Every structure is written in structure tokens, then in C-alpha cells.
Amino acid sequence: MAIGNLPNAADIIGTGVPRIDGSLKTSGTARYALDHDLPRLVHAVAVQSTIGHGRIRSLDATKAEKMPGVLLVLHHGNMSDAYRLVSEQSAGRTNEARPPFADDKIAYWGQFIAAVVAETLEQANAAADAIAITYDADDPDVEYDLSNFDGPRPSSWLRGDPDKALAEAPVVVDETYSTPVETHNPMEMHGTVADWDGENLTLYESSQGVVNHRNVMAAVLGIPRENVRVISRFIGSGFGGKLFPWPQSTIAAAASIKLQRPVKMSVDRRMMFSNVGHRPHTQQRIRLGANKDGKLTAIRHDFFSQTSINDDFVEHCGEQTPFLYSCPNLVVTTGMVRRNVGAPAPMRGPGAVPGLFALESAMDELAIKLNMDPVELRLMNDSERDEGTNKPFSSRHLKECYTTGAEKIGWKKRTPEVGSMRRDGKVIGWGVAGASWAAARVPCTASVELCQNGRVCVRCATQDIGTGTYTIFAQVAHAETGVPLDRIDVFLGDTGLPEGPTSGGSMVTSAILPAATDASKTAVKRMLQIAATTPGSPFHGAKAEHLELTAGLIRTTSQSPVQGVALEKGEFTPTRETMQGIPFAEILRIADLSGVSATGRTHPSFEDENARKYSLHSYGCHFAEVEWEPEMARLRVSRIFSVFDCGRIINTKAGTNQILGAAVMGVGMALFEQTHYEPQRGQPINGNFADYLVTTCADLPDLNVTFLDYPDLIVNEYGARGIGEIGMAGVAPAITSAVYHATGVRVRSLPIRIEDLLQSKVLSA
Amino acid sequence: MQTFGYVKPTGVDKAIGQSAGNFIAGGTTLVDLMKLSVEQPKTLVDINLLPLDKIEKLPNGGLRIGALVRNSDLAWNADVKKDYAVLSEALLSGASPQLRNMATTGGNLMQRTRCMYFREPSAGMPGGYACNKRTPGSGCAAMDGFNRIHAVLGTSEHCIATHPSDMCVAMAVLEATIHVQGPNGKRTIAFEDFHKLPGDTPNIENALEPGELITFVDLPKPVAGAKSTYLKLRDRASYEFALSSAAIVLRVEGGHIRYVRVALGGVATKPWRSHEAEKALLGKRADLETFRKAAEAAMAEAKPRKDNAFKVELAKRCITHALTLATA
Secondary structure: OOHHHOOOHHHHOOEOOOOOOHHHHHOOOOOOHHHOOOOOOEEEEEEEOOOOOEEEEEEEOHHHHOOOOEEEEEEOOOOOOOOOOOOOOOOOOOOOOOOOOOOOEEOOOOOEEEEEEEOOHHHHHHHHHOOEEEEEEOOOOOOOOOOOOOOOOOEEEEEOOHHHHHHHOOEEEEEEEEEOOEOOOOOOOOEEEEEEOOOOEEEEEOOOOHHHHHHHHHHHHOOOHHHEEEEOOOOOOOOOOOOOOOHHHHHHHHHHHHHOOOEEEEOOHHHHOOOOOOEOOEEEEEEEEEOOOOOEEEEEEEEEEEEOOOOOOOOOOOOOHHHHEOOOEEEEEEEEEEOOOOOOOOOOOOOHHHHHHHHHHHHHHHHHHHOOOHHHHHHHOEOOEEOOOOEEEOOOOHHHHHHHHHHHHOHHHOOOOOOOEEEOOEEEEEEEEEEEEEOOOOOEEEEEEEEOOOOEEEEOEOOOOOOOHHHHHHHHHHHHHOOOHHHEEEEOOEOOOOEOOOOOOOOHHHHHHHHHHHHHHHHHHHHHHHHHHOOOOOOOOOOHHHEEEEOOEEEEOOOOOEEOOOOOOOEEOOOHHHHHOEEHHHHHHHOOOOEEEEEEEEOOHHHOOOHHHOEOEEEEEEEEEEEEEHHHOEEEEEEEEEEEEOEOOOEHHHHHHHHHHHHHHHHHHHHOOOOOEOOOOOOEOOOOOOOOOOOOHHHOOEEEEEEOOOOOOOOOOOOEOOOOOHHHOOHHHHHHHHHHHHHOOOOOEOOOOHHHHOOOOOOOO | OOOOEEEOOOOHHHHHHOOOOEEEOOOOOHHHHHHOOOOOOOEEEEOOOOOOOOEEEOOOOOEEEEOOOEHHHHHHOHHHHHHOHHHHHHHHOOOOHHHHHHOEHHHHHOOOOOOOOOOOOOOOOOOOOOEOOOOOOOOEOOOOOOOOOOOOEOOEOOEOOOOOOOHHHHHHHHOOEEEEEEOOEEEEEEHHHHEOOOOOOOOOOEOOOOOOEEEEEEEOOOOOOOEEEEEEEOOOOOOOOOOEEEEEEEEEEOOEEEEEEEEEEOOEOOOEEOHHHHHHHOOOEOOHHHHHHHHHHHHOOOOOOOOOOHHHHHHHHHHHHHHHHHHO
16 A cells, blocks of 8 residues: 555554655665674684583683684683673563673573674684684483473462362363474574764664663662663564573674674574574463363363573463363463573464463364364354453454354365365365464553654653554654654664563553553644744644544634633734644754654553453464375465454555464474474574574465454554464364364474375375 | 596596596586585586487487487487377476576486485495495484485385486386496496395495496487376475476377386385386276276385385375376
């Protein structure tokens, strides 16, 4: 849709506004973190451990230090004074608890053990290769099976007596599901340009949370927050891997401080697989008990979540389990199992995505045991109330998601027998699964300024990770001021701006809407006040409440004389000019003001008495179709219908894009993605794009997205909830269920591999 | 990456004179491996200015392909599409359009394995993974490591690395002849003799002598009345090396197979001409039962390891289905 054809003012909310930053990206003029080549810039290159567990016996940098252009070699022998630990309570969150080069211990393959800083990247690379390291190596533990674990397994969400109910249930499903390590692979890799000027540190980062990044780095380096500025104007996506700082930021900053020069440090694609997070491996046993009519009587969700040696990270697989279905007896248990791998990190839909793979796969298996339609089973067990927290749902339309999706794919034509559906010489399989994700309104401040040049500036220290946040801000500013989108400038991704939220948990849109609206309304109010009180203004003497700002023009709302102020008659008479409207910029010139601005705030839902009475979640489902060609063991996903209940959609184009992208990642999760840890050394052995498979364009199914678009007014005045994560939940179990329907093979350990499909007894189409 | 010299001669004789160097054409394998320090040439001899970029008809009805003909130009050449469709299909199933625009015919013959251990910078070195291809005698880490993509045919106790090329599988069934020129003059090598089995010298991958340069690949006159197909099976639909592939050229007369060539990719240490499959097919009825027997024969000697056992069954389906497609 061309910008000129968009509806005006408030109607712009809920339409498909194209990205206002789109042309900067397509023309290559958007500057990303590593595009900042500052004068006197030098390059840092990391040296990685080539063992997966043990100690550094010796590290000899004497040759490297004498090589051309080399300025500094950092390692555990000379770095202990550079960093401090970070308290999550006071400073913020980091991804790797242990500071880089803290000691001689190696906890995972690829761990940074030294860094070389040199005048050029080539010099730094050559010197990094010249560092001689010997190790005392131990065997790394990268055992895939997580169940041999005797650590604590805390319970949560216990209600009723799930074990008794399972023992008494006439129908039981008891299966174990696992998801592998999946590595975040945003197009833009991690990287830092650190610039220390002797007093102030500027960090150009690819960060999903500039404010947290600043707070953490200030604490790590022992510098006042006021002296640290983090800039992430454009981000080539993050998927959760860029929520919190990684060691390369610390190393670059420390090097810049030591050298008094700007330092650039990048994380290459190979390092992406070892050093900067991944979705951890999970292993989940699900036990479902049901009556013969399909009513759930018990759910037991016992899961193990893999983490690194030094970091306590749990993939909360049981988060959706307590409220997705109505069930009187339920418990979730958690086991955090350590392996010699790098620190995990949240990845799109953390917890929910692997958790719902297990729960929804088990529901499909229950439907088959009951000889019942899997949609029917879900509708029958749908919950009227959040039975985990015992609160009403703010807005839940999951049943309608299922009925709408069923209609779209033509579910009533489905025949449930394995391998029973054919089309164009291929076997067809259909599967379905549900999705859910938490909603909240997190704190945010934003400012809006009406400027003398006729433009509107919006400012907030949140960031646009590629999802459309710039555009959402512009839509709100347009809705409130009527100033056309091409005269609205949005400034994000800079800690010099009013504090905004981290781009995580699908919380940004619902957080920024109230603050941006509040700031816009206040700025407009102030502008009208100025118009009414400035001598020489055509509105001088009017009351501000009789004026309005529409389409960037201030005008009188009444055509007849109205009660005014300060004039002899106490009356203000509108003229043709004031009725037609005068650009606000003209009034600012008359008043000799550069602009008028206001700051707005979002009051968080967790401090809102009313919001706290409700269970706030989004819902949705995917219907997937696969094509199976047994003659050559070829499986392709051909169609996915996604129906989502995410509150009101503010930008249908950006919103649809989120669900489409998530479905594509879900196809990758189902069919391709797995980081393989080499058994001898614990190395992520397929750490490149030829060997770690992600979905290609050729693998894309026909994707169809529907939003129910029911506003959730408990969350904010627009009724918008987040949509970034939820789209990935439910894709994999919908596909594995479709695969079972087509092939008779139930894949409980992702990804689905040709090895699994070769077991199919459906041998011809 | 190590420092290296660079020359760009204009004639074949001058290029061959630079025998201390490594030839570089499209660079799609060599540059990649140089970045990983797997290849560390002292000098790169850039052969892109040599007059070896033509596709010409031969008087005997065959086709001469210059070593510098790009994969995309070869795949879309009208004669290749008409007379050697299996080659066009194989080329287009490989890599990505960008890579095919760079990669050359000669370079593809020299393509090196995607064995993850071989590609590790320190493989074969002290402290690195064992790799007999990198350092003979150092061992093979893939043998008991993660070996899902590795070979089941033509392996030895010293190496199980898969030959990754699609083009070469088609060249094998087309019975190409490779022309080379070196310090001792010109000679030709039959395609089947070009790539070497690993045996106990997995570091020796082909029949080239030091300093020899591939100049042309000749394809014989197309087989009259033959049909062909290239079938590639892999995890995803595009941009991935084969887990199993099959190239077929055959002619059926009166329901019986009168001419047949079968080669396999993705499962063997070299482009794998399956004489066993051909023997099981020749003179037999062109039906599913015959195809299945041929597939069994082709894989009878397969030696799977821990993670690649599925390739035996996958290759059988690949052969059977490729034969079905070729006779359809």
C-alpha cells in the first residue's frame, strides 16, 4: 500500500502501514553496529578454545605481541582487573555470568580464551593464529540423553493429585519428547564498536535492549551510567540472542579503555554457534490421563532443560501447561542439567515453543488413542478460566482460532487413517496444534516533539529489531497529530533517549502505545495552549479547548464566537483563517519556539490493580499440511494456516510478517535445525550455513495468516498484545502430527529426519 | 588465512610453468578452504584469462567443454540441455545460482569433501582432529565421530569422506574424457580413472600429476534414443549437498533395457559409477522389480557407520525411483 493511500489520523491504527525505515534498509543506507568505522579504529579478534573441557596449561603470546600492527593481547593472565561481576538485582542481566578470561578454566568448546587487538583486521587475525596454547584437557560432557540426572527437580503448578488421577485414568498417554539445541542465526551477527574518549564510553551494538546493555556495561566496567551510551539504531534481528550483553562487548570496551582508541570486535558465523547463545536442548516426559469421552483428568509435565556449566538457565517448557487446558490434576517439574556447552539464551518463544511441541504432540497422540478428532479433543478441553493462577482470562478466543482454521483448511474432509489422503500422486497429511504466549504492559517512557520545521519527532530508548517498532511509533504520532508519516521522525536505539523497554517477550508494542499516546496528547495540548496564549498568534485569546490539531494544522473547532480569554469582550471570534487552520510550525515561529515537547509514560500491568486480576495471554493455532513421496522418502510442508488471537493488530502488515516469519522458523525447527555437538570435543561441528540447515525459500509452504483481532482492553487502550514469539509455538507439533497422519511415523525427537521417515509403512502414493 | 603470492598468466603454457602454485578459477572451494587454513597455497595461479571458456561441438558428434566454462553457462547451454540433460539437471541441483555463476567445470572436478573434520582448521595437526586426508597417518576422526553425511561406498579404514559433487555424477554416466596439460605435455584421462579411492592414501584425490592443468572435458556423442535423469535427495529442497543422488542414462527397446549407465552421488568417496547396478539392469525388463534388484546390487557392498546407515536404504530408493523416472 502506498503511503498516500493510507487512511488518515486515528484510522491508521490497524492498517498495513509499510515500514518507514524500509527504504533505508533496501538502499543499504541504514547503519548497523559494525558499519561504524571511526577514525583511529582498531580491530579485536578472539581466540577460541579448541577443547570442550579442561584448563589452559600455557598460553604464549610473545610471538603474537611482536607481530606487525599488534597493539594488545588480552587473556586470563592480564585481564582480571578489567571487569567486575554484575548483580542482576541492581544492574541488569547478562548472558554469560563468568566474565571473559576470568581464569584458566575451559567450560565449553570455542570459549574465548584470548583476544588480539591490532591496527588491521588481517594483522589481528594473523596474530591470533600465532598464539601458542596448550591444554590439560578433560572429556567434555555433551551426552544427549538428559534423564540420567540426580539433581533437584522442583515441582510447580501442582493442583489436585495428578499421580492418583493418572493411575485411575482409563486412557493414558505417556511419552517423552525432545528438542535439540537450535542456534540463533539472525542475518546480522553480534558485534561491538567501543569508543572510549577518556571519560565517556560509546558502544555501537546490535542489541535488543540498549538500556539494559548500558546498565550492565557500566557495572562491569565500573563507569557511571551517565558516561556510557549504547547505540543500536538498526538491528539485523536477534530472535532473543541479543537481549543481554555477551563477552565481545566487554572485551571491546576494555580494549578501548586500555588503548584509548575505538575498537571493533565481531562475532563470526562460526562463533555464533558456540559463543552467543542457543535454544537449549530439552527432554520432556508428558503424561496425560483422560476419560473415554476425551475429558482430561491429569497432566504431568516432567522436563529436563540443558544448560552450561556456569549459567543457571532454564527453558521453561511448562509455562503454558497449567492454563492451556481445563484439567483438575496437574503438575510440572523441572530439572536443569549441565553440559559442556556455551550459555543458552532465550530464543523466539522460549519455553512455550519446545514445551508446546511436547504437550501438543501428546494431545495428538491422545486423540488417536481415543479415536477422536484432534480439534474436537481440544475444543472439549478448552478452559474457561486460567486454572493455574485461578484468574479469568482477559481475552481468550482459542476455540474460535480452531474453528476458523478448520474451516480454512477444510478439516471436515480429513480422513483420520494414516496415509489415507492423496493428491497429485503424493500422500497428504494434516495436523493441528495450539499456541499461547504471555502478554503484559511493561514500563516505558517516550517523548513527542512538535518542531518548528513542521516535523514531529518521537524519541524512545527502545529499539526496532526488524519488527516494525519505528513504524508503530509513527502510526501513533500520526493518529494523535494528523501530521503525515513522511514528516514524522522516530528516534530509537540510543540510551540518550527516554528509557524504553527491551525488545523481548513480545512486550514492546503493548508497552510503547500508552507512552507514545500520552506524550502525543500532552504535546498537542501544550501546542494548543501556546497557540491560544502567544501574542500575535491568530488564536490569541481563544481557549485551548476550543482548538484542535488535525492534519498538522491548528484550527478552531467552532465557527461562531466562543468564550475566550484576555480580550475586552471576553470573546474569541473565529476567522476564515483560524477555521481553515494554520500549520503548527507557523505558530511556533510566531512564539519563537524551536518546538514543544512532552514525555509520556506507560504504567506497567504488574502494578495495575485491574490488570493483575486477569490472566493475560495470546492464543492461536496452526493447521499444517505435508506432502509425502515415499518412493524417494521426500517430505515437504505444503501449506500452513495460522489463526491468531493477539488482541488488536496495530499494523497488519508488520503483524502478518511476524507470524509468517515465525512459521518459517517453525518449519526449520520441525525439519532441519539441530546444532550437533561433536562427541569427542564437544564442538558444535555443523557451525556453518552449509551444515546447519535453516529453511530456504524453496522449502516454504503456502502460508496463510488470519488474525481474529479482538481488542484486549485490559492490556492497553488500543487492545494490542504482542505477536513476536507466539507464531513459532505450535508449528512443529502441527507438522509432526501431519507427518504421522501421512506416514504413520510419530517423531518425538526433533528435527524430523529422513532416517525417521524411512520407517514409514506407507510405501506408495 | 596465510599470506600467498598471486599471478595471472594469459596462456596455458605460462600457467603450467607456475608449477609451484595452485590454480584458481571460480574459487568456490579453494577460497573457502583457504579461509579455514585447510588450503595454504604459496602462490595462486589465476587461470581466468586462459582461453578455456568455450563449449564447442566436436567432429565426432561429441561436445568439448572448456575447463573455465561456468556451471550456470554449462547448465543452460542449448546443446547440453538437449543432448546431455542429465548434466544440466545435476548442475542445477547443486549449490546456489550465485555459486554456479562462479564455479567452473574444471574446478568442480577438483571439488573437495564437506567432511566436517577435514574442514576444521587444525585437522591433522597436533591437538586437532585426526584426518588422514590432511595429514596421512594421523587417523580419521569421522570414523567414530559424527558421520551422518559420510560415505558408505568406496570407503577405507583410513577415510570415509564423501565426494560432494553433483556435476561429476552426471559426468560419470556420460563417460566423459578429461584433457590435461602439464610440464610433460598433454594427455587424456577417462572420467572413471580421474578420481581416486581413498585406500591408504586419502590425501591423493585424483590422477593429476604435479603442475598438470585440466583444459577440457569431452563428452562423447549422445547415446541415440537414450533417456536420462538426475535425482537428488537431501534434507531440504535447495542449497544442500546430496545425501543420495543418482544419474541414469538408459535406452529401453521392446520393454527391455539395452543400454544403461548408473552413477551415484552423496554416498561414496568418489563419483560412483555402479557397474553392479548396470549389470543387474542390462538386458532385463524395465520394471520395478528389476530396478529394485539393481538398487540392491548397487548397495550390496555398502559399509555404513554409526550415523549414516540410513543412506543405504535411501540410496536404494534413490536408484529405484530415478530408474522409474528415466523410463517413464
